[in-house]
Amino acid sequence: MEIFKADVVIVGGGGAGLRAAIAVAESDPALRIALVSKVYPMRSHTVAAEGGAAGVKLPSDSLDYHFSDTVGGGDWLCEQDVVEYFVARCSAELTQLEHWGCPWSRTADGQVNVRAFGGMKIERTWFAADKTGFHMLHTLFQTSIKYPSIKRFDEHFCVDLVVEEGRAQGVVTIEIASGEFTLIEAGSVIIATGGAGRVFRENTNGGVVTGDGMALAYRHGVPLRDMEFVQYHPTCMPGTGLLFTEACRGEGGFLVNKDGYRYLQDYGLGPAEPTPRNKAMELGPRDRLSQAFWYEQQKGRTIEGPHGSVVYLDLRHLGEAKLRERLPQIYELAEQYLGVDPAKAPIPVRPAVHYTMGGILVDGLCSSPLPGLYAAGECSSVGIHGANRLGSNSLSELLVFGKVAGEEAARFAKSVAPGNTASLHKQAQAVEQRVLGLKTKTGGSERIATLRKEMAQTMEDGCGIYRLAETMQKTCDKLDELKARFRNVNVEDKSSVWNTEWLLAIELEYQLDVAQSMAHSALQRRESRGAHQRLDGFEQRDDANFLKHSQAHYVADGPPRIDYGPVKITKSPPGTRAYGAAGEKAERERKASHA
Amino acid sequence: MPEQQKTIEIEVLRYNPETDQVPYAQVFAVPFTDDMSVLQGVQYIKDYLDGSLSFRWSCRMAICGSCGMMINGEPSLSCQTFLRDYYPERVRVEALAHFPIERDLVINMEGFIEKLESIQPYIIPKEARTLAQGEYLQTPAQLNAYEQFSSCINCLLCYAACPQFGLNKDFVGPAALTLLHRYNMDSRDGGQAERMQLVNAEEGVFNCTAVGYCSEVCPKHVDPANAVNLNKTNSAMDYFLRFLAPKGGTK
Structure with missing residues (x-):
């Protein structure tokens, strides 16, 4: 086994991991940084983000507005002090990315342009056409090349953390090309491995989004917070779940049912107007839009397609020229994958799983309860998304909290003495034996793909847009069964070089743990809030009993233990979440009461 | 179904x-x-x-x-x-x-990664600017000068299409040269002189025999053949101007 000694090791080379690496490098060029990623960094799923990144830009906007939109959008399950910190730093971070070369779309006079996005009161979404995540990721990756202290471990798969003397002191990885193990020792560890959307059947996520870092932290005793909150994006490609960005609606697209009717006006989001109005209709928040789809389906007002019910995303009135300029990728996706010319015909869409609001419990400085362990980005729960994330807050989150995690992990690494290599090595060797065992054992009969598909189906059945105790319980039981069957998994491929079947088995085990944390957290939240909606007697938000964060604790060989932590309320007491005309009325009343 | x-x-x-x-x-x-x-x-x-x-x-x-x-x-x-x-x-x-x-x-794509790292694929600021000063102004026309070349997804189809890369693995090749051009064309960047050394070098643009298959297979319409050939002109210009200015004729 190779041993590499770093000061800070970062697991995950997407937006948050790269931003963290640069922050460590800039805070002290003498620190050795190991950046571990199971894919080349530019393949990370940040690449697929389309619409944009939020940061106050216009004179008519304010940090208070961004704060209120975020906290209200999250159905008041946000850490308000963290949100306040976040909104105050978004624009500086987005400007930093501009200085590093990100090709932000511009206004005629050369300033960065902003567009409207769901649940946002004022246009504040910075965008690079409809490939914002792609451009941010490549800008960060290419900029990271400037820093000689960043040592990349590309296509290295992280199999465990090493924890000693009560603190995280490194990771164990497999080099995918050779199957060789490496122990990377470090004074601190940052997890930036992204979300876990692939535990669901129909999702927008890339194959890499398997919750690896969440599972690793969880198994080492760090709680996963608010895991029941999983975002369904309302406009996705039937069958594959590929994403049609919310920017389609930000630019003025309509959602219509089989009668050509803009049905969102029936769900408290109206009135329907010909041009987009912020926080109304198609620019409502994602949870509400996905829920409205579900009701339309119940009413028989959707269209039946080969991959289930759909509604139409109608962009025709925007015209080909604007679509090509603002939404070029969407144009091509519709043409190539669906054979639909969006300037001439509406695009069939349905909701699909998109984002994991919950994650590794960390404080506002990205520090987890396990000393030396930090987390940033979608894998973490720093507290800004609450029960429902607003579109374009997550790309800004990568930057703001990637930087914080990097700076904090650097500071921590400098404060601790080097670890005991001999005993860390011994631990790593035990990890190697365990992980190799998965590959070398014989006699298994369960196919990886079968278990994975059954997991994804039961998650969709039990933890979809609307939830019932009975089906959630079935999902919990099914996950128990799948975990038992996993012990009998068969890895046919015994080779060392590029053994992706072995890695898929390891990922599946991560996913089963993360799925369990989601299903049990969901079952035990007996209220409806944000993306967690129940139809079995708990249809209302229940602040008296559930204005609190769930925390799922790993239990070996059993279901997770769920307990709860407080929600930090600073200046926005829980109120009614209202959009459209009702939202505007509520805001006028709030203002009048403060006057 | x-x-x-x-x-x-x-x-x-x-x-x-x-x-x-x-x-x-x-x-x-x-x-x-x-x-x-x-x-x-x-x-x-x-x-x-x-x-x-x-x-x-x-x-x-x-x-x-x-x-x-x-x-x-x-x-x-x-x-x-x-x-x-x-x-x-x-x-x-x-x-x-x-x-x-x-x-x-x-x-094995290590060779490409090394080429990408060699072209200085980051902004070398023409003028330093602090965050407090806000963004660099860049008009839509200035954005347009490089945006297409920034759309490369590093999928390497262009290398698989390039007969010259097939013959000479040291050729910097379409995608990396395109990204080099992307930074050179960015109004915020002042690093062209440094990058031109690689463009002019033995493994630089003059390996390209203008077959154009790279642009045909590019899934993102980046048109690497165009970027490479624009750099042949730049390189020739750089060669002549080098006699007049110590650091070459770029910017």
């Missing part, structure tokens, strides 16, 4: 360095529907027919750049190439041409 299910033959070039002397072809019968990509076909093989088949993939929507393969001899992203376009004939998938095969459909 109401659609009639058909079966297509997929011929895959297999190679496991631990057991095989040379690559060999293996044929799988894969049930498919008209909306299935070649990637989905290959995934079906891995899931149900042979778990040992190795390939890279992730986003499924032609933006992560992982899943490039030779499909019936053409460099293609397997996620945006559809089985229906080959049926009822057999479709052949192989690792990208001109790269060493690590295993099955997985190529």
